[in-house]
Amino acid sequence: MELNLLSGLLLLALLCLALLPFAIPGVLEVLLSLAIAAFVSAALMWFGWLPDDTSLVLLSLAMLTALSAVLLWKPLRKLQKTGIRLQEDSAISDFVGTELVLTEQANKDSDSHIQFCGLEWRVRLDPEDVALLVEPGQTVVISSAMVGLLLVKSKTS
Structure with a gap:
């Protein structure tokens, strides 16, 4: 050819x-x-x-x-x-607004961990949340999602 x-x-x-x-x-x-x-x-x-x-x-x-x-x-x-x-821009993440049940205590100063969507994520309480800490077993709402980190707010705030 x-x-x-x-x-x-x-x-x-x-x-x-x-x-x-x-x-x-x-x-x-x-x-x-x-x-x-x-x-x-x-x-x-x-x-x-x-x-x-x-x-x-x-x-x-x-x-x-x-x-x-x-x-x-x-x-x-x-x-x-x-x-x-x-x-x-984490505000447009698909995870924002999703409710989770904590398996570890979450606070604003240090990270805890949670299994979510088949991955282990670091979880931190959102600095804008009125609560200082959230106990395990309580429901939280994801307010922001970044690579490997979920910021959550207590469901009552």
Whole structure:
């Protein structure tokens, strides 16, 4: 089987798309732009609007990569910033509002532990809670969730 420019461009585009899930943010934009440019160049060749000349195809690939990178830069940055904000904002966690029954005493100064969703979590009484400590066996409500730590409020507050 002979590898011509058209099939080479399609192979390049598919390879770039296959590598996208493994790319770090700086490389992600380049791979996506290159994949789009390769697909567009291949389509231009397929319809006969771009001659089958290596130098023209490479020039087209470079120009279309730059154009798609410029057009995609702002939307991709906005998506990445939104993803970071959502990940750090514990107020939107799915756990907030969930009721738990404590197995250990919880207070504001030190962490206790609880089994929740198949994991062992550190539990601390929320600084805004009026209670100073909550005894084991009492029901609490998760007020905030961070990586490995649940802040809880007593059910009476």
